[in-house]
Amino acid sequence: MTNHVTIVGAGPAGSMLSILLARQGLSVSMYESRPDMRTTDIGAGRSINLALATRGIEALAEVGVMSEVERILIPMMGRLIHDETGRTSMQPYGSRPHEYINSVSRTALTSILLDAAEATGQVDIHFDMRCRGVDFDGGTLRFIDSTSGDESRVPFTTIFGTDGSASPVREALLEVNGGNVDIEPLTHGYKELTMPADSKGGFQIEKEALHIWPRRDFMLIALPDLVGTFTVTLFLANEGPIDSFEHLTSDGEVLGFFEKHFADFAPLVPDLANQFTDHPHGRLATVRTTGWAHADRAVVLGDASHGVVPFHGQGMNAAFESCIVLDGCMRNNPNDWATAFAKFEQDRKPDTDAIADMAVANYVEMSSSVVDEHYQLKRAVALELDHLWPEQFTPRYAMVMFNTIPYAEVQRRAILQGEVLDRLTEGLTDIDEVDWVTAEEMVVGLDFNQVSKKGA
Ligand SMILES: Cc1cc2nc3c(=O)[nH]c(=O)nc-3n(C[C@H](O)[C@H](O)[C@H](O)COP(=O)(O)OP(=O)(O)OC[C@H]3O[C@@H](n4cnc5c(N)ncnc54)[C@H](O)[C@@H]3O)c2cc1C
CATH class of the missing domain: 3.30.70 (Alpha-Beta Plaits)
Known part of the structure; x- marks a missing residue:
């Protein structure tokens, strides 16, 4: 296997992946179209700050930067709803001390990852280098230097495309592997x-x-x-x-x-x-791709292969989790990256498809349901069921944000739990009217037949 690899795109996914690849003993060249955000004020790009939750935190801990990241986090304990009359009400995200999300600056977080990547001594980063295409037969990447306008060809053996939702690496990959991208605006x-x-x-x-x-x-x-x-x-x-x-x-x-x-x-x-x-x-758009890899020559991840709309605050969290999954697949198949990359898509795509659906659905929850009285009743009942039978019932939001249960499993459980909540609250207006004996029967009868709960 080669011990030199190329990453295109030094955003959250690329910068985290570079650390993981360096830890596998690889030497990494990473190319980024924009200037170095640590030394140039380039603006944050797509969003100035982001919500960081458990999946992202676990990945950041895995690459050893969480103690630094903690210093730049602001906890957000719940949704503070402002209604049309100016009245406010707080809806806590969960009922346990660790059940909150964090606001974090995109620039500060990515900068910590870039510093950690360089500190490995195995990652060299080339800024202002915009990828314009990939020649798989010739084994070269085409770049344009945005400061000088010069074009160059850089040889590669294996490319990791973390170049975001408009990924040129993905475009080149799909031409050779016959895959497909569906961009749903x-x-x-x-x-x-x-x-x-x-x-x-x-x-x-x-x-x-x-x-x-x-x-x-x-x-x-x-x-x-x-x-x-x-x-x-x-x-x-x-x-x-x-x-x-x-x-x-x-x-x-x-x-x-x-x-x-x-x-x-x-x-x-x-x-x-x-x-x-x-x-x-x-x-905003959802990006769904089939054909994430081309043999052992290239693989795409993060928004490049699975971009989601931001209503569940999970795009970056999912991208970080994907880096960990890919790293695991490579470690399990150290001499066969074609198999590792194929396994990565096979294992991960059901999950990224699931979070894509849940992110679209969460728009309705954020923009309308939060002020709906029946939604609030269902939410209160969901929190109580979680309190009474924590092994059997976890609210969907908590499964996405405060757990690492695979997203596809979250989606499956959420449908079953939603049916329980609908039946328990049908025709009711107050949590005191809930029949808790029936509730116990229904909740204990839920058969997820799957992975156990994992707290943050
Ligand atoms: C409004 C908004 C709010 C969001 N809020 C959240 C949130 O709260 N929580 C959350 O988890 N996610 C959120 N997201 C999603 C999150 O921003 C993305 O999922 C995340 O940035 C994906 O990381 P990435 O590294 O895959 O891609 P990107 O962040 O897009 O990074 C790609 C990198 O590649 C570089 N690049 C692009 N093209 C080229 C090229 N041709 N050559 C070289 N380099 C290139 C780019 O400059 C960039 O640095 C939000 C998104 C939006 C739009």
């Missing part, structure tokens, strides 16, 4: 805004929460940053006659929209209209 896009710190540098709204202004067809969310600001994201239809990005073209329309739907939020961002005009309108 969402009708909604997003725009990020910054809520400034208050005059003393503190947070203007509750710090340790993920804030949501759910308005059914659109919503605003806000995650805290270490410096007292919040990164706010508006999710809104791309097109449509009213309440769409297409429709919000003038300062007056923007301010009118925010004052009408987010009256408590609008005054907290004095330069709202300017930010709205200046900041890009991002598009």
Whole structure:
């Protein structure tokens, strides 16, 4: 086997993978289209901060960086819901001390991984190098240097494509392996805004929460940053006659929209209209791929093979988990990477397909269900069932965010548990009306016939 490999894309997945590959004793060349984010202010790219949960944390611990990462995390204990009248209510994410998620800066987290990669002494990183294509027959990658404009060809033996949802490595791979990519655009896009710190540098709204202004067809969310600001994201239809990005073209329309739907939020961002005009309108899509690998020559992972919409806060967490799964497949087949890569797709694709579905479904939960009284009753009952029969029942959100149960298994369990919750709460308005004897029969009768629960 070769002991030199090439990674294209030094985002979260590439930077984590480079450490794992170095630990296998490989020497790694990693190419990244953008400048070095540790020395150049390049903006965070797609989202300034992210929710980090158990799957991501376990992977970060595995590569030995969690003690540093912990210093840049802000815990978010639950969803803080802002209704149309400005009233707020807190919905805790779970009932156990470890059941919270964390806000983390994308730049700071990736920088820690890049430092750790370089500290192995086996990873050299080439910034400003945009991959333009792969020649599998000739064994070369084509790059353009974004500072000089020079084109070059770089020989490779094995490529790891972690170059994001528009991956050129994936495109080249699918041409030679006959695989397929399905990119399913969402009708909604997003725009990020910054809520400034208050005059003393503190947070203007509750710090340790993920804030949501759910308005059914659109919503605003806000995650805290270490410096007292919040990164706010508006999710809104791309097109449509009213309440769409297409429709919000003038300062007056923007301010009118925010004052009408987010009256408590609008005054907290004095330069709202300017930010709205200046900041890009991002598009969202689910990426599903078949054919993740070409023999032992190339494999794609992270958003390049399985991009999800951000409504479950899992894209990066899933990408990190994929790195660990791929590393395991390679370690189990050290002399046969073709088998390792094929096994990786076979084992992992059902899970990444499942989180893709659950991420789309979670939009409805975040933007509408959280203010629905029956949803809140079901949620309260779910938490109680988890409390009473923790071995049998775990709320879906907790299975995704605070466990490492494979996503496909989570999806299967969630369907069965959903049926239990529907039946137990049918026609009820209060948790005191629940028939707990029937509840026990139903919950104990749940047969998952599968992996045991694993707490965070
Ligand atoms: C608005 C929004 C909010 C999100 N929130 C969350 C969240 O809360 N939690 C979560 O877990 N996930 C979240 N995600 C998803 C998360 O951002 C992605 O899943 C994650 O970044 C995937 O990592 P990656 O390394 O696979 O891809 P990317 O982050 O896209 O990294 C790819 C890297 O490759 C580089 N690259 C691209 N093309 C080339 C090329 N041709 N040549 C060389 N280099 C190239 C890029 O510059 C980049 O550095 C969110 C996404 C969005 C859009």
